[in-house]
Structure formats: structure tokens, C-alpha cells
Amino acid sequence: MNTARIVVLAIALGAGSVALYLASSSDGPPPPPQVAELPTTDVLVAKGDIALGQAIGADDMQWQSWPTSAASTNVIARNARPEAMTQMAGAIARSPFIAGEPIREAKLVRANGAGFMAAVLPSGMRAVSTEISPETGAGGFILPNDRVDVILSKRDKGPDSNTPDGVMSEIILSNIRVLAIDQAPKEKDGQNTVVGKTATLELKPEQAELLARARQSGTLSLALRALADANAPETPSEDTDTRKRGSTVNIVRYGIPSTATITK
Numbered sequence: 001m002n003t004a005r006i007v008v009l010a011i012a013l014g015a016g017s018v019a020l021y022l023a024s025s026s027d028g029p030p031p032p033p034q035v036a037e038l039p040t041t042d043v044l045v046a047k048g049d050i051a052l053g054q055a056i057g058a059d060d061m062q063w064q065s066w067p068t069s070a071a072s073t074n075v076i077a078r079n080a081r082p083e084a085m086t087q088m089a090g091a092i093a094r095s096p097f098i099a100g101e102p103i104r105e106a107k108l109v110r111a112n113g114a115g116f117m118a119a120v121l122p123s124g125m126r127a128v129s130t131e132i133s134p135e136t137g138a139g140g141f142i143l144p145n146d147r148v149d150v151i152l153s154k155r156d157k158g159p160d161s162n163t164p165d166g167v168m169s170e171i172i173l174s175n176i177r178v179l180a181i182d183q184a185p186k187e188k189d190g191q192n193t194v195v196g197k198t199a200t201l202e203l204k205p206e207q208a209e210l211l212a213r214a215r216q217s218g219t220l221s222l223a224l225r226a227l228a229d230a231n232a233p234e235t236p237s238e239d240t241d242t243r244k245r246g247s248t249v250n251i252v253r254y255g256i257p258s259t260a261t262i263t264k
Helices: 005-025 086-087 116-118 205-217 238-245
Strands: 039-048 062-065 127-132 147-157 166-181 196-203 219-224 248-252 256-262
Touching: 039 086, 062 086, 116 166, 127 205, 147 205, 166 205, 196 205, 205 219
Parallel strands: none
Antiparallel strands: 039 062, 127 196, 147 166, 147 219, 166 196, 248 256
16 A cells, blocks of 8 residues: 555544544534514504594503514503503594504594594584573583484564564474583583583584574573483474475565565
């Protein structure tokens, strides 16, 4: 055997010995590199879809972990407001939320905040206010969400000076929902009565017109209805029937008076 082969064989044996030593002294493959965990913050989000105008409750919200760097100042963080879920319950959504979207106060309106009345008003209805007093508002026992009849009382002048004036009263609006008394849109602190000077009623557009005219012609009173009558049909007023049939005007032509009916 020549010298070159002996050298190659010696090198191979040495390399094998070193590899065998390294393999026997190692417990396994090297550990994977550690990944740094991002800091997170619990953010208040919508548990499900929340529709426009919906009153949200505690069950409609939940806390969800968000990366701290992605949590803007507009979101509600648990470390800053741990009681936010209870505090936000009862607010009205001014804009819809999708599931998982952070709850932001800019998209909500509270009962004592601006825009609440527009949020709770059903589509197509109008909120119209009218002056009341304890004498014309059932002594203060009318609360928001109660149902009332609106009564118009006005003086009916006698045909001559010898006949005393009379008083005529009629129900012009029936089964109307009260939205607010003054600025109290709901009962608070177990309060049983709200004595105010203004009642806000939920009316259709044509009812709002009728109320505006009646306000100029006499005194308005609110008659409280029973809760059992909430689903009772409306009683059409005489003025409403007249509007449907038409209005009568007097025409004088060549000195001869006549009447004509204009249908609206």
C-alpha cells in the first residue's frame, strides 16, 4: 500500500470519528429561533351584526384581543375602561356594526345625548312637540311610551250677543305614542311621574299638520289611555274625514252666493 492511500484512509477515519463524537454528544436538533410575541390589548367589539337604530345590550358586545399597535385611540380598551360593557348598554346605534367591529362611541347615541330622538323615531314618523300643563297633561302621570288621545277644546260663539258662548271639545288624534315629556325620553331612577311643560308626540305627517292647525284654534289636552289599548285602531277625527272628502268654499258670482267643494 502506497503512502497516498494511507493518508486518505487516515483522514477518512478521523472525519468519521469526529462526526460520531458530535452525534453522540448532541441531544437532538438545535431549538428553533424564538419569535417575539406582540403585546395585545382587550378591545370592546360587536359580538354580532348590529343594525341601524338598534339598542345594544351587554350580550351584543364582547372583549377581543387586539395588537396594541393596531388599537387606535377611538376604540374602547379594557385596561382603560373595564366597566365599558355595562356603561354602553342601552345606547342606540347611529350606524350599523358588523361582527368583530370595535365599538366606537361616535357611532352610538345615548338617551341623554343629541340625536337620540332621531335614532328612536320609526321610519316615516315625525316628532312634534306641544305645550301641556298639569291640568292638560293628566296631572303629570303621562310618561314616555304611554298612549294618549289629543283633545281640542275651543269656544263656540253664540249666534247673537244674548246667547252665551259655548265650549266644544273633540278628539282630533287617537292612540298617539308619547316620545318624551320635556327632555325626559325615558323613566329614570324609579320616577313615577314627569311633570313638564312640553310633550313630544310620534305622529304621521298628516297628523302633524292637523296638530299644528289645532294648536292655533284652541286648547289641547292629553287624555291618558290604558296600556291594554295600545294596539287599538285609531279613531278618525272629523277634521281628518273632512280633509279626505274635501273642503267647502263660498263663491260670490254676480252678487249671487254659492258653494263649491274642492277635493284634496
